[in-house]
Amino acid sequence: MTLTIQLVGVFRSGRFNDAVREYPAATRVREVVDELGIPGPLLGIVLINGIHAGIEDILNDGDTLCLLPFIDGG
Amino acid sequence: MKYFSSDPAAEPASVLYSRCTVDLKNGEMRFEDVPCRNLEDVLGGFGRSFQILAERNISHAYCEENPLIVNTGLLTGSSAMTGMRTYFSGYSPIKASKKGLPAAMWSTGSGNFGAKFKWTGLDELIFEGRSPKPVYALIRESAEGPLVELKPADHLLGLTTHEKMMVLQKEYGSDAHFAAIGQAGEQWQNVYMGAVALSTDNQLKSGEDKMRFAGRGGMGSLMGYKNLLALVARSSDKLKPLTPEVRNVNINVVKGGGSTRLQPISRGGGGGTWAAYDVLQVFNAVPVNNFRPQGNDLPEKLFRERVEKQFDIKSQACFRCGITCHNNIHEKKEDGKSGRFLAKFDYEPLNLLGTNIGIHDAGQAARLIHLSDNYGMDSISLGVTISYLLSYNERHPDKPLLNGATFGDFEKIKELIDQTALGTLPEIGRGSKLLSESTGETSYAYHVKGLELPAYQPETNPGYAWAIAGGHMSMATYGLLTREGKSDMESWVRGITVDKLQIVGFDMIGLCKFFDITKGICTQMVVDCLKSEFNLDVTTEALAAAVRRAFLRGLALELRQGYQKDEYTLPAEVWERPNPNIKLPNITTPDFITELQKRVWEIFEPELEGLLPEA
Numbered sequence: 286m287t288l289t290i291q292l293v294g295v296f297r298s299g300r301f302n303d304a305v306r307e308y309p310a311a312t313r314v315r316e317v318v319d320e321l322g323i324p325g326p327l328l329g330i331v332l333i334n335g336i337h338a339g340i341e342d343i344l345n346d347g348d349t350l351c352l353l354p355f356i357d358g359g
Numbered sequence: 360m361k362y363f364s365s366d367p368a369a370e371p372a373s374v375l376y377s378r379c380t381v382d383l384k385n386g387e388m389r390f391e392d393v394p395c396r397n398l399e400d401v402l403g404g405f406g407r408s409f410q411i412l413a414e415r416n417i418s419h420a421y422c423e424e425n426p427l428i429v430n431t432g433l434l435t436g437s438s439a440m441t442g443m444r445t446y447f448s449g450y451s452p453i454k455a456s457k458k459g460l461p462a463a464m465w466s467t468g469s470g471n472f473g474a475k476f477k478w479t480g481l482d483e484l485i486f487e488g489r490s491p492k493p494v495y496a497l498i499r500e501s502a503e504g505p506l507v508e509l510k511p512a513d514h515l516l517g518l519t520t521h522e523k524m525m526v527l528q529k530e531y532g533s534d535a536h537f538a539a540i541g542q543a544g545e546q547w548q549n550v551y552m553g554a555v556a557l558s559t560d561n562q563l564k565s566g567e568d569k570m571r572f573a574g575r576g577g578m579g580s581l582m583g584y585k586n587l588l589a590l591v592a593r594s595s596d597k598l599k600p601l602t603p604e605v606r607n608v609n610i611n612v613v614k615g616g617g618s619t620r621l622q623p624i625s626r627g628g629g630g631g632t633w634a635a636y637d638v639l640q641v642f643n644a645v646p647v648n649n650f651r652p653q654g655n656d657l658p659e660k661l662f663r664e665r666v667e668k669q670f671d672i673k674s675q676a677c678f679r680c681g682i683t684c685h686n687n688i689h690e691k692k693e694d695g696k697s698g699r700f701l702a703k704f705d706y707e708p709l710n711l712l713g714t715n716i717g718i719h720d721a722g723q724a725a726r727l728i729h730l731s732d733n734y735g736m737d738s739i740s741l742g743v744t745i746s747y748l749l750s751y752n753e754r755h756p757d758k759p760l761l762n763g764a765t766f767g768d769f770e771k772i773k774e775l776i777d778q779t780a781l782g783t784l785p786e787i788g789r790g791s792k793l794l795s796e797s798t799g800e801t802s803y804a805y806h807v808k809g810l811e812l813p814a815y816q817p818e819t820n821p822g823y824a825w826a827i828a829g830g831h832m833s834m835a836t837y838g839l840l841t842r843e844g845k846s847d848m849e850s851w852v853r854g855i856t857v858d859k860l861q862i863v864g865f866d867m868i869g870l871c872k873f874f875d876i877t878k879g880i881c882t883q884m885v886v887d888c889l890k891s892e893f894n895l896d897v898t899t900e901a902l903a904a905a906v907r908r909a910f911l912r913g914l915a916l917e918l919r920q921g922y923q924k925d926e927y928t929l930p931a932e933v934w935e936r937p938n939p940n941i942k943l944p945n946i947t948t949p950d951f952i953t954e955l956q957k958r959v960w961e962i963f964e965p966e967l968e969g970l971l972p973e974a
């Protein structure tokens with residue numbers, strides 16, 4: 286299936302800003318995160334098609350997955 | 360501190376803290392070992408100072424009866440990572456109820472002053488009254504215990520925060536650290552947002568003005584009112600050898616994940632609080648032009664990736680802290696090497712003295728932050744009061760106020776900051792609440808209960824209403840919608856009344872919130888530190904209960920100072936002119952706020968009984 290992956294902030298460094306990529310059907314968010322080598326503690330927000338989602342959510346063909354770092358205030 | 364029990368929750372009176380009370384009027388001093396009343400007293404910080412403030416009836420911040428309480432937390436000066444906090448508490452000149460009574464307030468910062476203060480042997484220093492002449496206080500260790508002396512400070516008058524510290528450093532050498540106000544605090548009559556600067560090792564070694572700040576609530580102005588220009592804490596270093604238990608905790612703080620996002624990007628971290636720019640921009644929720652995001656890419660001009668092309672960004676830390684959360688901006692020389700230090704880029708000052716006042720040039724933002732720090736002003740209150748003025752002038756082009764500054768007009772904004780700090784612009788110096796009341800246009804003054812909002816859109820955080828000492832440091836709901844995606848009533852009621860208030864625990868115990876921001880202080884890590892450092896047995900449940908009581912005491916004190924329930928709300932522009940650009944569910948409709956107020960007070964109100972001494 287085809288996914289649009291958008292990365293925000295520090296996640297772009299050494300990767301990309303956004304990219305259209307192919308994944309097997311029923312891929313979970315976690316598998317994309319692992320594949321991209323994004324460290325778990327840095328991952329703050331997962332958006333699927335602009336809606337907050339979870340790391341174990343299953344992605345569908347045509348989805349846009351946006352991965353954002355954590356924010357801490359201060 | 361003296362410990363005669365290992366169970367401070369059950370036997371708080373068996374723990375004594377060392378207090379000095381100084382009457383600034385006549386120089387009299389009283390030293391005593393004070394038995395703790397409860398676990399809040401043992402933990403320290405505002406947990407203790409608010410109980411002292413609650414014993415006083417204060418109707419004006421600038422009165423002799425309003426004390427300035429300087430204290431530390433239990434873990435300040437310990438070998439636990441980030442244990443460097445100092446707290447300044449008193450009734451605030453800037454935060455006041457509509458009835459006109461000042462609110463109790465604390466403010467805190469890191470740097471090395473707190474540890475040095477603690478190592479003199481003192482846990483708390485209360486300044487009563489007002490000195491007839493400018494003085495500074497020297498706190499030092501001696502064979503007989505801690506000593507405090509008041510010294511003439513005429514030579515410090517008119518100097519910036521950093522300059523005062525440099526003068527004092529020459530006198531007191533490398534064993535001393537400093538807390539100082541700038542010109543703004545000296546102009547307390549017309550500046551209610553004075554901050555207290557705290558020296559760092561980095562600053563004293565390099566001579567560069569890399570200070571930390573206890574900024575919120577005008578504690579620097581209260582210090583100025585008292586004619587107390589600086590504090591010097593002089594002591595040998597007394598860090599205990601690191602025990603295996605505390606070493607494990609420290610490794611966990613740095614490597615366990617909780618603080619990773621604050622750490623330098625070069626170490627695989629998130630690069631500090633500045634990263635909030637990138638994240639909030641995805642939702643069009645970076646404050647722009649007085650909290651009115653426009654749905655465009657203007658905020659991106661201050662993204663780190665843009666700024667680092669032009670400037671050198673150094674990741675630095677308070678002494679011994681492995682989190683290394685400071686982002687210090689230096690000029691980049693032609694050969695690529697680092698040049699002059701310009702300013703620190705933490706998220707709040709950068710946004711509120713940058714994007715939110717229409718300044719999108721990193722060099723200009725750095726200049727304004729630098730000015731605010733050196734004059735000794737709270738960059739949050741200053742930035743938000745200026746953004747109110749700019750917004751007013753945009754709405755009234757034919758009759759602008761003051762120098763007619765508009766968004767992005769660097770020169771005129773700089774002029775406003777200069778004049779405010781030097782006491783000639785009380786319109787700005789006294790904060791956005793009074794300024795907006797004078798114009799009659801209060802709906803777009805971005806304060807809650809008289810204290811200006813930090814750089815998180817109120818549309819994303821109705822929890823601001825219950826913050827007791829500034830929006831983000833005393834109610835951690837700023838990420839509940841943005842980060843966690845919670846837009847339902849149950850999550851917000853629980854967030855405000857149970858989980859997110861726990862953030863204030865850090866402002867008792869002496870640690871930075873970055874020690875473990877999501878979990879607070881009620882963790883095994885803190886329990887292990889208390890056992891290892893002081894042989895104290897405290898449970899996470901007892902810690903949580905003490906933090907909750909301290910928070911609720913703060914709320915009870917607000918009510919006693921005249922706050923009405925309808926003041927627990929947000930700036931009205933949020934629902935009068937909903938911002939269509941913000942890409943998040945709308946949780947600040949009048950209906951949502953009304954229901955939230957009802958539900959939150961139903962939970963808090965019964966618990967407020969008996970927390971304050973009888974009037």
Ligand code: SF4
Binds near residue numbers: 443469675676677871
């Ligand atoms: S977390 Fe940051 S402010 Fe706190 S002690 Fe460490 S370097 Fe200093």
